[in-house]
Amino acid sequence: MNTRNTRKTLLVACPLLLLLGLAGFPRISHAVAADDLPEPFLFLAWDADVGRFLGDEADSEGPKSFATKADGGLLILDQVNLRILDFDPAGRELPAYALPGPAFDDVGEAAGRFVLALDRLVTRTLLVYDLDGSIVTELDLVGHGIEHAGLITAMFARTDGVWLEVSHRHSVRVLDAAMGPCERRIVLGRPIEGGRSLIGTLDRPAGGARISIGPRNAAKPDATITIPGELPIRRIVALDADAKGRVLAVVHEALFGGTTPFGVLDERYRLIRLDNRFAELWSARSPWVLTELDQRQEVRLGPDGGVWQMFFTWEGVFVVRWDGRTP
Amino acid sequence: MKNLFACLMFCLIALPSGVSQAAPPSEPPDAIVCRGLSAVGFSYWWGGECWCSNGCAPDLVGCAPGVCTPNDGSTGCPECTHTGTYGADCSGFVSRAWQVPDPLATNACNTARYVASSFTADNEYWNVVPMNDLRPADAVASDSHVILVIGSEDAFGEHDCVEAKGCSYGIVRNSRTFSSVYSGARRINLTTCECDEGSTESENCGDCGTRTRSCTGCMWTGWSACDGSDPEGEAADCTVGEGALGVCAQGRQLCVAGWLTCSPNSPGTEVCDGQDNDCDGLVDNGTTVTLGEGYACINRCGEGVSACLDGAVRCVTPGTTWPDDTCNTDDPGEPGDTTADDGCSCTVGGRRNPGGLPLLLPLLFTFVLIRRRLIRH
Structure with missing residues (x-):
């Protein structure tokens, strides 16, 4: 190696790189490596603590969804046992909410004093519980903006009410801030606070994921970013923003074999935090991906910006908190 | 042991003696999608494979759907009881939608069918396909479950599907994803040319939208996203209501994803004009x-x-x-x-x-x- 030339190159390159960095290149913090995996915040053993169903000519399922609460606690949808498990910020179990049926597949908290339970497939209703566990609202899902309840793809509790996303394309406000039925309002993408929305789209056939942010129903977004896949991006697992406008995007990267049976060779989730102008703040790779137990919500953004993941192993259900917080 | 028993049961059901097998009919993927949609709302029946259809819609009046009830202490089949004449489990549903091993009417019950795991490997009636190349009318299968895909991949990579999901659900239409234990399968005898190259067709959707599809390579592409033009002139004015204040109580009618919606005016800077521009309930209270x-x-x-x-x-x-x-x-x-x-x-x-x-x-x-x-x- 020619040391002198190397030094010369460094002398020229370093100021250039510094200038480029100052010129507004996205800040890239370190990506969390596999050996930096977070410790479990919560573990629930199968059958003893939480239910699962192993399908036999039917779909298998574990807890379909979970949600972060405003106080830092968690809700776990244990629909197999007809209940919503409630945990305080220290992980201590609180009295559960009773579910009237086994087909609920999403859960949420609204305004810190209501719990939401969504059944898209059978009763096609959204239930709102108060903190005493009483049902205060029961809403039929099908209506203006929602033709097929089974095509609802996400539920968001915002300060202006509850929104349901359809086919990952548009969202319908179905409850107002007081959790009452309201005139249905529709926005493209996912509504976030501040009258804005996020729109995510897989970039086919390139293999990336494109994310835009801007005013709701604006003709043009304020900003757009394309996240390239380290492996081909198969799916956008999660996309949300906190109250400060910082965005969380989670993508499923998977490499499949090129010949029969086309099995998966490598896969993982990549979690990326962006600021409100899409500069990267933090990223991590999670080895915990969807199993054969059906699960609707795998990653949630906490009210303080923390990133939570619920995943399954043969032992049970784990919930971990990734350090996605930023100053 | 339970799985072994189940496998034996299904193998017996799937290969009854003296029943001839015939290749599935030559038909376009739309015909399979239509048959699949006509089962939505019928019950899950472990070992079943029949329902009544009226075109692409289920006939839930002429043929009452059955009821599946888990036995005491169970959360699902096969420890379950079914009442009623019609219903299907996951593989019975896909077998009938695909018309394998025999082309039969949807309301023909107690007939030959395949088990879910059959669809994970090549067969004389279908071929395994990559999961990143799924099309409407394909099946997605694991060792214990099989699903009919009825729509193209959405913006996040999920698919519109119909599946006999389980005793608690019945046969449902469901936007879903698949873990990597699933593999794709495509039936044979799909019409190789179902449309004229370059032709397009459209249909109404929502309450102000249309969607279109075009013919490429002799196959219809998936339907485009539902969309439409925003109303113009006086028809564009709307009132938001619901306690919205000031100029935010008024808005413009937009056609969003094919649905009319009143998009409220955004709060602005409070200026001296006799209006509540910043939507705080007070008029002309700026700086x-x-x-x-x-x-x-x-x-x-x-x-x-x-x-x-x-x-x-x-x-x-x-x-x-x-x-x-x-x-x-x-x-x-x-x-x-x-x-x-x-x-x-x-x-x-x-x-x-x-x-x-x-x-x-x-x-x-x-x-x-x-x-x-x-x-x-």
Whole structure:
């Protein structure tokens, strides 16, 4: 190696790189490596603590969804046992909410004093519980903006009410801030606070994921970013923003074999935090991906910006908190 | 042991003696999608494979769907009980939708069918396909479950599907994803040319939208996203209601994803125009800068200061209580004005606090603010 030339190159390159960095290149913090995996915040053993169903000519399922609460606690949808498990910020179990049926597949908290339970497939209703566990609202899902309840793809509790996303394309406000039925309002993408929305789209056939942010129903977004896949991006697992406008995007990267049976060779989730102008703040790779137990919500953004993941192993259900917080 | 028993049961059901097998009919993928949609709403019946259809819709009136009930202590089949004539489990549903191993009417019950794991490997009637190349009418299968895909991949990579999901669900239409234990399969005898190259067709969707698809390579592409044009003219005006305040209570009708929606005006800067621009419930309550107040001005009465009154920036003259007491010849000190009750129309000047008014203006401005507050309340 020619040391002198190397030094010369460094002398020229370093100021250039510094200038480029100052010129507004996205800040890239370190990506969390596999050996930096977070410790479990919560573990629930199968059958003893939480239910699962192993399908036999039917779909298998574990807890379909979970949600972060405003106080830092968690809700776990244990629909197999007809209940919503409630945990305080220290992980201590609180009295559960009773579910009237086994087909609920999403859960949420609204305004810190209501719990939401969504059944898209059978009763096609959204239930709102108060903190005493009483049902205060029961809403039929099908209506203006929602033709097929089974095509609802996400539920968001915002300060202006509850929104349901359809086919990952548009969202319908179905409850107002007081959790009452309201005139249905529709926005493209996912509504976030501040009258804005996020729109995510897989970039086919390139293999990336494109994310835009801007005013709701604006003709043009304020900003757009394309996240390239380290492996081909198969799916956008999660996309949300906190109250400060910082965005969380989670993508499923998977490499499949090129010949029969086309099995998966490598896969993982990549979690990326962006600021409100899409500069990267933090990223991590999670080895915990969807199993054969059906699960609707795998990653949630906490009210303080923390990133939570619920995943399954043969032992049970784990919930971990990734350090996605930023100053 | 339970799985072994289940496998034996299904193998017996799937390969009954003396039943001839026939290749599935030559048909377009749309025909399979249509058959699949016609099962939605029927019950899950472990070992079942039949339902009643009326075109692409289920006939839930002519054929009452059955009821699946888990046995005591169980959460699902096969420890379950089914009542009723019609219903299907996951593999019975896909077998019938695909017309394998025999092309039969959807309401033919107790017939041969395949088990879910069959669909994970090549067969004389289907071939395994990559999961990143799924199309409508393909199946997605694991060792214990199989699903019919009826739509193209959505923006996030999920698919519109129909599946006999389980005893608690029945046969449902469901936007879903698949873990990597699943593999794809495509039936044979799909019509190789189902449309004229380059042709397009469209259909209405939502309440203001249309969606289209085009013929490429002899196959229909998936339907485009539902979309439509925004209303124009008077039809574009709308009222938001629901306690929205100020200009935010009004909006524009938009056609979003094929659905009409009233998009409220966004809150803006509070200016002096008699409206609640920032949607806080108060009219003309901005800052002196946004309202254009505090500027020196000249009106017929002499020097004054600009103030926001009754939704307009006025030039208010010291010594008057304008606009109630108009500035006229009866008022003392009005220079050269001989017109009775002509008001004090004014020109708001560009000068701010000119030298001649530094002491007078703060007093006058305080007076204006107090007066404005009295008017509002």
